[in-house]
Amino acid sequence: SKLRSFLAFLILFLLISLKGEVGPDYYGYLVRYENFDPIDSFLKANLEYSWYLIEYVTNVNKWSYQMYTFFTAIIGMVFLVLTQNKIKYIGFLVFIFQILIVQLGLSGMRQFIAACILVYAATIYLFENQKSIIKFILLITFAASFHVSALAMSFVLPFLIKLNKKQYFLIFLIAIVGIYSEIFISDINKYDFRYLQGSRLTAAGAWIRFTITTAIIIFGLIKSNRRTYNLGLSILVFGLILGIVNTIALHRFNYYLLPIASLILIRNYKLNLIRHIRIKYVY
Numbered sequence: 001s002k003l004r005s006f007l008a009f010l011i012l013f014l015l016i017s018l019k020g021e022v023g024p025d026y027y028g029y030l031v032r033y034e035n036f037d038p039i040d041s042f043l044k045a046n047l048e049y050s051w052y053l054i055e056y057v058t059n060v061n062k063w064s065y066q067m068y069t070f071f072t073a074i075i076g077m078v079f080l081v082l083t084q085n086k087i088k089y090i091g092f093l094v095f096i097f098q099i100l101i102v103q104l105g106l107s108g109m110r111q112f113i114a115a116c117i118l119v120y121a122a123t124i125y126l127f128e129n130q131k132s133i134i135k136f137i138l139l140i141t142f143a144a145s146f147h148v149s150a151l152a153m154s155f156v157l158p159f160l161i162k163l164n165k166k167q168y169f170l171i172f173l174i175a176i177v178g179i180y181s182e183i184f185i186s187d188i189n190k191y192d193f194r195y196l197q198g199s200r201l202t203a204a205g206a207w208i209r210f211t212i213t214t215a216i217i218i219f220g221l222i223k224s225n226r227r228t229y230n231l232g233l234s235i236l237v238f239g240l241i242l243g244i245v246n247t248i249a250l251h252r253f254n255y256y257l258l259p260i261a262s263l264i265l266i267r268n269y270k271l272n273l274i275r276h277i278r279i280k281y282v283y
Helices: 002-017 026-034 038-043 049-060 066-087 091-105 109-126 134-144 148-159 165-185 188-196 206-220 226-245 247-270 276-282
Strands: none
Touching (some): 026 049, 066 091, 066 109, 091 247, 109 134, 109 148, 148 226, 206 247, 206 276, 226 247, 247 276
């Protein structure tokens, strides 16, 4: 019912907006808050200008650090509510709760917002008969204005709608910009250590988390629906390549991959292409 859905989203909104000193990224954002400078912070924004705007508005109005979490909750929840209105399956929140709400919403606020926008972008193509790439490009650009890595997820668009050669090239270019910006440009010292010197730092749980994503895809795939079938396979290939390159890269991008895998499962369930028992396995 709408009331139960409202209560579920309200609880998640309060959980994120009122969170305390939790999450490995808490002090990183606190340092950004305490050292915000309108000019210097803008120059270091690395295309993430929407998040800069949140920092700017908070700073100008002399609001507390808590406003970061409030903006994160309101923007993220708006796009999750819009997603729920399309898929009409509240169980989606169960599937994404641990990795999207807990790991991102209570820590990596910028990527949480980006992931929620990406989820909505994928939803309107999977659950509606969208024909234009404009909406996707606008949404993925908006997501990237919070966390530039979202651009790399442009690779899913060719599996959502049919593209011509020029559009393929454009999407490929956008995806490369996203991967390149995230791994090699943004904060050179940190990403050089994390990604390029991977033997010295790894994410031990990355493969475990991606295994969960893989299981959701396997339970949700059906060959008769070629669009979701090819999309699921592309996610598997993308994740495997990332994991071989570096497990931290796989860990970071799995925040995007698992929700889309869940959408594939729900879409095929809504179309009566898979049995309910598969949904139970995923729970």
